[in-house]
Amino acid sequence: MISNNYFNDNDDLIDHFDSLTPWNAVIDQYEQGFEDFAEFQKSGKEELTFAPGNYEDAIEFYRSTLEAGGDIAGNDISQIAKQMDEEGLKYKDGQVGFPKSMLDVTEKIKSAGLLPYGIHRHYGGLGLPSVVQSMLSECVSRGDGSLAITLGCMNLAETVERFGTEEMIHEFVPKMAAGELCGAMALTEPNYGSDLPNLQTKAVKGEDGVWRITGTKRFITHACGFGDAPSIILTLARTGSTTSGARGLSFFLVHSKDVFVASIEKKMGLHCSPTCEVVFENAPGILIGEEGKGLVKYSMAMMNQARLNIAAQAMGIATAAYFEGKKYAEERVQFGKTISNITAVKKMLERMEREVAAMRCILYEASFAVDQYRWKEERGKMKGLTEKDIKKDETFKKWEKLASLFTPLSKYYITEMANVVAYDALQIHGGSGYTEDYDVARLYRDVRITNIYEGTTQLQTVACIGGIVSGMTETGIYREYLKSEMAGFVSSSELNDLFKQFETVVAEFAEIDSTPLREELAFEVVESAARFHNSMLLERSVGRSKVERRAHRKSLTESYILDSAAVLAANLTKIRGKKKTPVTA
Incomplete structure (x- = not known):
């Protein structure tokens, strides 16, 4: 595996951190007027020591956390991933043994103060918004998917924090934060x-x-x-x-x-x-x-966060596969030149890069949506507000609904495309990729589960379809979101045409009154939504990106929109064709 800082060496990820993420909006929701800082000034509570007092401090804290996590992910975790994979787990009489190297690197993460990334600072955690958690999970997952899952499980306190009694919270959550x-x-x-x-x-x-x-x-x-x-x-x-x-x-x-x-x-x-x-x-x-x-309430809430975590895991593995494939292609010489300069391979690398860029956009937009409502709920509970009182807030309701759509949409899209990116990376390695001599074989094996566990792609389709169809009605919340976002930049004629295609796909689907046929064609609608959603996010990002990256991001976006137009045209053809030939029992 490439040895480097997995945060600092990723230009697209850095672009998201430096330019594309609306940090003030995230911090406003998470810090709620920097209440924790104010409380620390009064009480001196140890767990609030690192609570930021302004936007600059918060952003710098997030950056330093990601740099530290990226360093361990790229220079420690990635370098033992192959060894851990080969050694595996030992089971005997109900007990499971882990590789020493895995235990040691987890202890290093704990010593660096990075372990409780998903736990609120009031209970001994780092206090990171969802966007930052997803970025950190991506970095760690790029190093090793198994270890990323372990860290995710050690942060599995959200359900207790949100729904447990005060006694339960204080009994268990601080122990999870401490790694106990x-x-x-x-x-x-x-x-x-x-x-x-x-x-x-x-x-x-x-x-x-x-x-x-x-x-x-x-x-x-x-x-x-x-x-x-x-x-x-x-x-x-x-x-x-x-x-x-x-x-x-x-x-x-x-x-x-x-x-x-x-x-x-x-x-x-x-x-x-x-x-x-x-x-x-x-x-x-x-x-x-x-x-x-x-x-209906607790498991579904827990699974929604878990699905976002799996999307981040797949994002990290896809990133690893892309970088490993790119490195190999730039070093492997055939026919007197590196294979990265062979048209067929170059085409694969370009597709991998734009898919990874699109995946990153939808992941962080879903995480942003979670940030826009979750902390209002959590802090409201701390202040003694009832769930009913919290949910009266119109902004809360808007982002909760959008997050409920974006989470399964991102989980489906990222995990499916991560499998494609890993497939292409192995293909670029040729016969060598099919051996265990290269890490790409492990990445190919590891990523395969991501579109299965925490809800298969087929279940994510079921979770998405209602929100897309109802959300795209004249007064639907998804249509309102898309129109609002597109009003914030000058959209290209290609993106506008793609939006019309998407509207037609949804409208044609909505006319179907046969339940079996709607079930058969639901995926085509969800795929169309994901392709347009990503196209919009990519084009929105061009003007916000760093100046030196805009031309490249614009090129990626244009190619992605072209791909998407082909996908939507094919899906519309399928829907219209199936409507003419109804499903028979």
Whole structure:
């Protein structure tokens, strides 16, 4: 793997940090008038020591955090990734052993103060907005996807922070921030993967008031904990009848010492990420939030953040694949010249670069949308406001809806295209890429899971389609967002034409009254939305970019819009053709 600072060596990422991200808008929402700084001035609370008092301090803190994380990612994590992958995990009698190099580099991350990046500073975390978290996750994932998942699990405190009692928050979250506890999400069961409403794991409340959980969960990442740190397992279990569906499910916190890890999966990739089968036998659990809202409220909120994290993971792996492919192409000589100068390879590299640029745009726009509502909710709770009071805010409602669309849209697009970029990187390496001598083989294996776990691409399509169709009506929130953003720059005739194509795709789809046909063609609409969304974000970025990068970004954007026009034309042809030939039973 290339050894370098994975933040500083990435010109496109630096462009996003320096020029494209509207930091003042992010900081306004996260800091809420720099309340933490003001409180530190009065109380001197240790956990608020690094709370910024102005925009410049906040941006400098974010930059220094990313530079430190990029340094460890590129000069430490990336250099042991191959060794970790080859060594893998050891399982015996319910216990999982990790490579020493993995434990050591995690300790280095902890010593650098970077471990609790996703935990609020009030509970011992770094206090980073979602945009910065995504940037950091991208850098770490470029170094190694397995380790990025581990760090993500050790930051899995959001659900407890948002929905737990004060007692629960103060009992568990600071321990996660200190690296004393890991986290895990236990949703999937052996016979129920994405079919969460029909889960069978049962929770029964005893006469002593303690909930006890019985059942089996599968594909549970880090249910075994990590090293010496046990896990708190956020568990979805049935408290209602077996026929009560989603309304009969509740959410619990279960300690890993109270369950048995029956096995770990032998996987194609991510060899140092433990995917566990977990047996619950009357395991004591602590109810999170209200009974019966485990799936519809708490699990869905948790999965939305997890999906954004997986998008960032895929973003990092795609970035690694692009840079590794580019490096190889610029060094490999064939027919008297480097293969980067061979037209067919040059064409692949150019497509990889513009796809990575588009992926980065949609990832950070989704993260920005989360920042525009989540912190208002979190700080409102700290001030004693009710959920009902917080959600009266029109701006809150707008960005919550947009984030609910952008999250699955980015998860689908980034993970699918990351697979394409890794495929192309391996192809550029030729026969050598098919061996384990080069890191691209591991990247190809690791990225394959990203469009499967935390909701497959097909499930992301289901999550997106309603928001796109309703959002593109005359008064729809997505149309309003697109029009507002396009009013902020002089859009090209090509982008305007693409918007008309997108409108036509949605309008033609909306006319379909056959449910089977709508289900069959939903992906074409979602893909069209993603292509236009990215085209708009790329073109918007040209005028905001650093002057020295504008010409290059404009070239990338023009090529991407051309590709998108072809995709939308094909999708419109499919929709019109299928409407003429209805689906038969």
